[in-house]
Amino acid sequence: MSSDIVLKVEDLHKSYGNIPVLKGISFEVRRGETKIICGPSGSGKSTLLRCLNLITKPDKGRIWLEGEEITDRNVNINKVRQRIGFVFQEFNLFNHLTALRNVSIGLEVVKKMDKNEARRIALEMLRKVGLEEHAHKYPAELSGGQKQRVAIARALAMNPAIIFYDEPTSALDPQLIGEVLEVMKALAREKVTSIVVTHEMGFAQSVGDEILFMYDGKIIEQGPPLQIIQNPKCEQTRRFFQRIHELYARENK
Ligand SMILES: Nc1ncnc2c1ncn2[C@@H]1O[C@H](COP(=O)(O)OP(=O)(O)O)[C@@H](O)[C@H]1O
Ligand SMILES: [Mg+2]
Structure with missing residues (x-):
């Protein structure tokens, strides 16, 4: 192939x-x-x-x-x-985690990445979707559009x-x-x-x-x-x- x-x-x-x-x-x-x-x-x-x-x-x-x-x-x-990254209609974010943690957690848990490195990549991905300044907010503090952008950043972070x-x-x-x-x-x-x-x-x-x-x-x-x-x-x-x-x-x- x-x-x-x-x-x-x-x-x-x-x-x-x-x-x-x-x-x-x-x-x-x-x-x-x-x-x-x-x-x-x-x-x-x-x-x-x-x-x-x-x-x-x-x-x-x-x-x-x-x-x-x-x-x-x-x-x-x-x-x-x-x-395979997956972005759903209903965002599927962890509501008890900040935007930053929503993006970094997969890197730490699944990819076994060091916490600082995971955080660095997560911030970079949030910057890419225009949400760097909202990194420390929880999903409830974000609009639907912002939540979906976090979900996209999370999918991207896993490369x-x-x-x-x-x-x-x-x-x-x-x-x-x-x-x-x-x-x-x-x-x-x-x-x-x-x-x-x-x-x-x-x-x-x-x-x-x-x-x-x-x-x-x-x-x-x-x-x-x-x-x-x-x-x-x-x-x-x-x-x-x-x-x-x-x-x-x-x-x-
Ligand atoms: N888990 C399931 N159990 C039974 N039927 C299902 C299930 N998931 C989807 N279906 C049925 O399969 C068909 C296609 O659904 P779906 O893939 O969600 O379509 P679409 O995303 O194009 O709207 C629908 O008739 C739906 O009711
Ligand atoms: Mg459908």
């Missing part, structure tokens, strides 16, 4: 009970790429991300991370997860091979979305490899390398963002983006 490929997914399947949720997903992510995943609610986007970092065990199919097959049963799942973002701005008030997207855009431009589940079409068009459009457990269409958004081939894709467009038009009135 080309060393340029960070993640390769081949024919992934997952059912809950007898309900199939992923029905044969295949794609690749190259180093430095920002891959956008879109699709209606319930189409399997979150399940796909969870399968990719092995929080959920796929029923069938294979996954390679930097050339290593992580669906191999001898693989150390915890080691694999350390190489992962790839970062997954699962609808990172969906829980935010509209006026806080921009600051999070700006941080994500800056990282995309620095060529941090990522998969982003989002309905933010401006973001997809400015930094997305490709959109994968999911529908009912399958990728039914994929291609350059502009083409997929403005000139999709499938009727389902067209309807989806029409709907997103209408929602945004209403919100921006």
Whole structure:
């Protein structure tokens, strides 16, 4: 496999009970790429991300991370997860720890890094997301946008091979979305490899390398963002983006 490929997914399947949720997903992510995943609610986007970092065990199919097959049963799942950053819709910060500790704790506990070194890196990451002066605040003292930026700093600090973002701005008030997207855009431009589940079409068009459009457990269409958004081939894709467009038009009135 080309060393340029960070993640390769081949024919992934997952059912809950007898309900199939992923029905044969295949794609690749190259180093430095920002891959956008879109699709209606319930189409399997979150399940796909969870399968990719092995929080959920796929029923069938294979996954390679930097050339290593992580669906191999001898693989150390915890080691694999350390190489994948995950940013969730609901931030998932430790509320009893400061922003700085939220970022440094993984370095100390998981990477066994010396406390001072962990603190130095954590501060550097908080600076990167524009929150250095808030390092000693607790999550309750931060806005939703700031909390999400801490979560991004925490993912980055581990120096992962790839970062997954699962609808990172969906829980935010509209006026806080921009600051999070700006941080994500800056990282995309620095060529941090990522998969982003989002309905933010401006973001997809400015930094997305490709959109994968999911529908009912399958990728039914994929291609350059502009083409997929403005000139999709499938009727389902067209309807989806029409709907997103209408929602945004209403919100921006
Ligand atoms: N742990 C679970 N147990 C049973 N069904 C689930 C579970 N997680 C997700 N599902 C179902 O799988 C389908 C896809 O869900 P999900 O991956 O969350 O979609 P999306 O993120 O695209 O909205 C939905 O029908 C959902 O109800
Ligand atoms: Mg989801």
